[in-house]
Amino acid sequence: MAEPLLELRDLQKSFGGLRVTDGVSLDVVPGEIHAVIGPNGAGKTTLINEITGRLLLDAGRVIFGGEDVTHLSMAARARRGLARSFQITSILPGFSVLENAALAVQARHGSSFRFCRPVAGEAALNGPALAALEAVGLGTRAALPAGSLSHGEKRQLELAIALATEPRLLLLDEPLAGAGPEETTRLIEILLRLKQQYAILLIEHDMQAVFALADRVSVLVYGRLIATGTVAEIRADAAVRAAYLGEDELA
Numbered sequence: 001m002a003e004p005l006l007e008l009r010d011l012q013k014s015f016g017g018l019r020v021t022d023g024v025s026l027d028v029v030p031g032e033i034h035a036v037i038g039p040n041g042a043g044k045t046t047l048i049n050e051i052t053g054r055l056l057l058d059a060g061r062v063i064f065g066g067e068d069v070t071h072l073s074m075a076a077r078a079r080r081g082l083a084r085s086f087q088i089t090s091i092l093p094g095f096s097v098l099e100n101a102a103l104a105v106q107a108r109h110g111s112s113f114r115f116c117r118p119v120a121g122e123a124a125l126n127g128p129a130l131a132a133l134e135a136v137g138l139g140t141r142a143a144l145p146a147g148s149l150s151h152g153e154k155r156q157l158e159l160a161i162a163l164a165t166e167p168r169l170l171l172l173d174e175p176l177a178g179a180g181p182e183e184t185t186r187l188i189e190i191l192l193r194l195k196q197q198y199a200i201l202l203i204e205h206d207m208q209a210v211f212a213l214a215d216r217v218s219v220l221v222y223g224r225l226i227a228t229g230t231v232a233e234i235r236a237d238a239a240v241r242a243a244y245l246g247e248d249e250l251a
């Protein structure tokens, strides 16, 4: 297997008396989708926040591209290519689809946001922004107001906004949430394409999507990883089956 791009080493985090991350260690290698699954409240979103630097760890190390980034700020980690997908709520509905992506390009390059000035005129921003939109199949929607997109297209725009920050690793927190069956199929195709270029850490509740997408799956329960393996290994794992009340999901 290739050298890991992201290495988590024995991460620990408590909120008061509640251990939300309890000795988590895992790797993401280039070209793989590594899914983290687990019941509600298992600590999946917390884990993403620890990787981006939004939450400070009590102990443990986050290593990205061979560099220990544990004590770096969110911005410094983002500059190194650690990108999380932004939620639909961060999309600016009155701005065009292209402008939304262009703002992310602008943020990546450190200039301040200038909301009062149309971003669309700035060719240096629009080139990479359009490339990000095309990578998620939104090239033909560039001129539309972002607010007019369907739910699934907004999820595609979230991905484009993450891509516009020139990531090496994508941290995706439930990228399929709220998508209908056709939208889910489209988003799965897009993620399989993106995997060829980016390492992806995926948190997702839709088990069928996880099984279709993931090269490896780690199972988090009450802040602890109880298993890491291929989809086939995880589906056959007795401890994983026992940890899920709805065993049907693993069938």
Ligand SMILES: Nc1ncnc2c1ncn2[C@@H]1O[C@H](COP(=O)(O)OP(=O)(O)OP(=O)(O)O)[C@@H](O)[C@H]1O
Pocket: 015, 020, 038, 039, 040, 041, 042, 043, 044, 045, 046, 047
């Ligand atoms: N800032 C906080 N302060 C106190 N407790 C928190 C905080 N953030 C999260 N928690 C608790 O930590 C635990 C893990 O939450 P987290 O959101 O990471 O779980 P999750 O696996 O992402 O859940 P879900 O699948 O429902 O999104 C939960 O019990 C939650 O209530």
